[in-house]
Amino acid sequence: MRRALPPLRALLGAARPPRLPVPRGTCGPLAERSGHSALSVLPSFGFLFDIDGVLVRGKTPIPAARTAFQKLVNSQGQFLVPVVFVTNAGNCLRQKKADQLSHLLGVPISQDQVMMSHSPLRMFKRYHEKCVLVSGQGPLLDIAQDLGFCQPITIDTLREKRPLLDAVDHDRRPNVLSPSAVELPKIEAVVLFGEPVRWETSLQLIIDVLLTSGYPGNPYEQESYPHIPVLACNMDLMWVAEAQSPRFGHGTFMVCLENIYKKITGKDLKYEALMGKPSRLTYQYAEHLIRAQALQRSWEQPIQTLYAVGDNVMTDVYGANLYNRYLQEGSQSHLQAGAAAARCRSVLVCTGVYSPQPEVPPDTGDSITGTVFHGHRDFRFDPALVEPDHVVPDVDAAVDLVFQLENFAPR
Amino acid sequence: MRRALPPLRALLGAARPPRLPVPRGTCGPLAERSGHSALSVLPSFGFLFDIDGVLVRGKTPIPAARTAFQKLVNSQGQFLVPVVFVTNAGNCLRQKKADQLSHLLGVPISQDQVMMSHSPLRMFKRYHEKCVLVSGQGPLLDIAQDLGFCQPITIDTLREKRPLLDAVDHDRRPNVLSPSAVELPKIEAVVLFGEPVRWETSLQLIIDVLLTSGYPGNPYEQESYPHIPVLACNMDLMWVAEAQSPRFGHGTFMVCLENIYKKITGKDLKYEALMGKPSRLTYQYAEHLIRAQALQRSWEQPIQTLYAVGDNVMTDVYGANLYNRYLQEGSQSHLQAGAAAARCRSVLVCTGVYSPQPEVPPDTGDSITGTVFHGHRDFRFDPALVEPDHVVPDVDAAVDLVFQLENFAPR
Numbered sequence: 119m120r121r122a123l124p125p126l127r128a129l130l131g132a133a134r135p136p137r138l139p140v141p142r143g144t145c146g147p148l149a150e151r152s153g154h155s156a157l158s159v160l161p162s163f164g165f166l167f168d169i170d171g172v173l174v175r176g177k178t179p180i181p182a183a184r185t186a187f188q189k190l191v192n193s194q195g196q197f198l199v200p201v202v203f204v205t206n207a208g209n210c211l212r213q214k215k216a217d218q219l220s221h222l223l224g225v226p227i228s229q230d231q232v233m234m235s236h237s238p239l240r241m242f243k244r245y246h247e248k249c250v251l252v253s254g255q256g257p258l259l260d261i262a263q264d265l266g267f268c269q270p271i272t273i274d275t276l277r278e279k280r281p282l283l284d285a286v287d288h289d290r291r292p293n294v295l296s297p298s299a300v301e302l303p304k305i306e307a308v309v310l311f312g313e314p315v316r317w318e319t320s321l322q323l324i325i326d327v328l329l330t331s332g333y334p335g336n337p338y339e340q341e342s343y344p345h346i347p348v349l350a351c352n353m354d355l356m357w358v359a360e361a362q363s364p365r366f367g368h369g370t371f372m373v374c375l376e377n378i379y380k381k382i383t384g385k386d387l388k389y390e391a392l393m394g395k396p397s398r399l400t401y402q403y404a405e406h407l408i409r410a411q412a413l414q415r416s417w418e419q420p421i422q423t424l425y426a427v428g429d430n431v432m433t434d435v436y437g438a439n440l441y442n443r444y445l446q447e448g449s450q451s452h453l454q455a456g457a458a459a460a461r462c463r464s465v466l467v468c469t470g471v472y473s474p475q476p477e478v479p480p481d482t483g484d485s486i487t488g489t490v491f492h493g494h495r496d497f498r499f500d501p502a503l504v505e506p507d508h509v510v511p512d513v514d515a516a517v518d519l520v521f522q523l524e525n526f527a528p529r
Numbered sequence: 530m531r532r533a534l535p536p537l538r539a540l541l542g543a544a545r546p547p548r549l550p551v552p553r554g555t556c557g558p559l560a561e562r563s564g565h566s567a568l569s570v571l572p573s574f575g576f577l578f579d580i581d582g583v584l585v586r587g588k589t590p591i592p593a594a595r596t597a598f599q600k601l602v603n604s605q606g607q608f609l610v611p612v613v614f615v616t617n618a619g620n621c622l623r624q625k626k627a628d629q630l631s632h633l634l635g636v637p638i639s640q641d642q643v644m645m646s647h648s649p650l651r652m653f654k655r656y657h658e659k660c661v662l663v664s665g666q667g668p669l670l671d672i673a674q675d676l677g678f679c680q681p682i683t684i685d686t687l688r689e690k691r692p693l694l695d696a697v698d699h700d701r702r703p704n705v706l707s708p709s710a711v712e713l714p715k716i717e718a719v720v721l722f723g724e725p726v727r728w729e730t731s732l733q734l735i736i737d738v739l740l741t742s743g744y745p746g747n748p749y750e751q752e753s754y755p756h757i758p759v760l761a762c763n764m765d766l767m768w769v770a771e772a773q774s775p776r777f778g779h780g781t782f783m784v785c786l787e788n789i790y791k792k793i794t795g796k797d798l799k800y801e802a803l804m805g806k807p808s809r810l811t812y813q814y815a816e817h818l819i820r821a822q823a824l825q826r827s828w829e830q831p832i833q834t835l836y837a838v839g840d841n842v843m844t845d846v847y848g849a850n851l852y853n854r855y856l857q858e859g860s861q862s863h864l865q866a867g868a869a870a871a872r873c874r875s876v877l878v879c880t881g882v883y884s885p886q887p888e889v890p891p892d893t894g895d896s897i898t899g900t901v902f903h904g905h906r907d908f909r910f911d912p913a914l915v916e917p918d919h920v921v922p923d924v925d926a927a928v929d930l931v932f933q934l935e936n937f938a939p940r
Contacts, residue, residue, distance in 0.1 A: 209699065255699055282772040287726040288620065288666055315698040317728040317785075322777050329774065338774045355792065361693040363740065363749045366733050370789055374728075377788040378781055381766065384901040490795035 157527035163423040164200035164408035171429030171470020182512035198528040200411040208235040209256030235352035235394030254311030286318040305332040310350040347390035353494040396437025429470025438464035466506035568938035575611035575819035582840030582881020593923035609939040611822040620667030646763035646805030665722030697729040716743040721761040758801035764905040807848030840881025849875035877917035
């Protein structure tokens with residue numbers, strides 16, 4: 119349960135917020151109406167809801183969430199519109215998250231409506247049969263197996279099988295200096311699910327795997343570049359917890375890994391895939407889930423518009439706008455990738471990280487392009503992508519706004 | 530007990546070693562004789578001995594070490610020449626290291642002859658009365674207090690006093706979300722003794738201290754740059770243990786800290802001081818110890834030449850040559866800094882990291898300047914500084930060579 123962070127300028131209080139808080143229920147400057155003159159009863163749109171800062175704050179439900187969800191279901195608790203929950207959290211199974219949401223919102227949520235940062239790994243079938251090293255916390259093996267991986271190996275298991283490798287902690291060094299060799303299959307990919315504990319252990323073993331082409335314990339090889347594939351979920355540098363300043367997230371762990379790799383080899387660590395908001399992969403997979411719901415319900419009207427409701431400019435708004443730009447390009451490859459929507463609209467709520475009232479007046483000498491970019495190394499900061507299409511007070515107002523924009527009046 | 534590493538090219542086996550292995554007992558091309566025509570009985574030189582790779586390998590004594598040390602003491606076990614042991618290790622008190630050396634070499638070694646990576650901190654008296662955050666492993670508080678620090682605070686203590694800050698490990702997050710405020714003095718400096726365990730905890734708390742100007746738990750401040758002073762001991766990126774490839778050292782932890790700081794703030798982490806070989810501070814302090822020994826023994830002849838005997842091109846040779854260059858500059862500030870020797874000579878032994886016989890033929894397309902630099906960010910790589918003045922098989926040959934160069938014949 120976490121919120122990713124706005125850039126430091128917002129935390130430090132001397133910066134401009136994104137433009138134009140918009141009064142409840144009205145549409146922003148970029149809104150495009152779907153062109154229905156009569157009220158619709160079948161949806162041609164779907165919702166992508168962020169969780170923390172939109173539906174809950176920490177463990178506290180946001181009151182508007184229950185009100186909003188009463189409008190989204192019929193009297194049998196069936197959804198009237200395709201809905202997917204898109205979170206960058208990744209340390210539990212989606213069924214557990216679905217159960218939490220059902221309890222929180224008072225409507226039944228299926229695990230197929232829940233998308234976590236690791237969910238797109240389901241699409242990477244070419245790795246499912248291979249031995250992959252998994253890094254993170256929580257029920258990692260269960261998560262990996264649920265996603266389709268047949269041979270995941272954890273950092274802890276690798277550490278047991280190759281006890282000489284993890285030498286930082288003096289108290290955990292092995293007593294036996296020549297442990298017997300234990301057979302291990304070649305590790306063919308590394309999957310970074312989220313920030314682990316004991317970073318020195320994970321960093322050392324991941325570097326060992328990369329510099330030995332999947333045979334940790336062997337001497338480092340000069341021929342190990344390009345290295346075996348690395349797939350990473352959740353790039354959030356920091357997140358907001360109870361402390362007064364933001365806490366390290368998985369993105370911070372990745373900063374360490376990238377820079378150690380660069381320092382030792384002189385070369386760049388490359389990611390085969392980066393998942394989690396604001397990555398395109400995440401929105402592609404979310405659209406896939408939206409489409410699957412519509413198909414299951416036999417809604418024949420095509421889904422034209424995705425509305426991504428979130429509280430974070432740098433993940434929710436940036437990600438939705440980035441995906442919208444991709445959809446606008448409209449090439450043949452979109453259809454192959456399962457993207458068929460015409461647009462993705464960003465709706466920013468004020469119940470989480472984002473606040474329309476900055477605590478101190480904006481520093482006019484400060485511009486968004488001149489501030490520190492807390493996004494991932496591989497995402498170039500584009501100021502045009504942090505402007506939300508709509509700003510509303512809360513998630514209930516977001517639902518009202520979308521129903522109005524879409525002339526949607528479910529029966 | 531650790532050896533710092535040669536650059537990756539040597540590890541990867543496809544590189545050139547430094548020039549010119551020299552036959553036992555002869556002097557290398559840059560040797561300068563001290564100009565005595567008669568044999569001397571009082572020393573005008575001193576020894577700086579590296580430990581691992583020169584006197585021991587792991588826990589195994591190198592046979593030449595005992596032979597060499599028999600030549601360095603008289604029949605009462607008193608040294609005939611000033612001798613200092615200079616190691617980048619730092620996780621124990623110097624008395625413990627002196628005891629280990631006495632046992633190993635069969636001659637009594639005093640703690641005043643032992644210099645560890647943190648030893649120069651004794652000279653930083655301006656921080657001794659202040660509250661400083663200390664990071665590392667081993668008996669940190671004992672080490673800090675032995676060096677003169679009156680108010681050290683460990684990462685673990687800070688974590689207990691500010692339980693909301695360390696949030697990476699889900700299982701170690703506090704149950705109480707609003708712990709009562711505990712008074713803490715302002716932290717006025719950060720001292721990095723060596724690599725800690727649970728890097729995420731140390732990295733998070735050090736960043737918190739730097740971004741709050743010494744009041745961790747407060748919100749981050751934009752005015753916290755330049756940050757409070759950071760002093761670091763031992764920059765070794767990696768070291769050779771029992772594993773077939775090198776293991777992370779304190780330098781790797783520092784790579785993480787520097788890059789997280791840069792990512793979050795956009796600015797460079799600055800070090801008030803960097804200690805341990807190859808830093809100049811280390812050699813200045815070693816010379817200070819050499820001079821103190823000569824004074825104590827009432828050897829009135831000035832110490833002109835320091836011989837630094839080590840097995841590692843990138844730390845022992847580079848550091849000695851760097852200090853020699855400093856001595857050659859011969860400005861007034863040298864005398865103020867306690868530097869009075871005329872020169873520092875590097876003597877490379879072949880019992881440790883360095884091997885005169887590369888395992889594969891040198892790759893003629895590869896040059897030392899084109900390879901990856903594993904030294905610290907703040908040390909620019911200078912190829913001229915990796916050429917040893919002398920190369921000898923072992924430490925016994927090093928002593929023989931120096932006695933010959935100095936025309937030294939103790940009675």
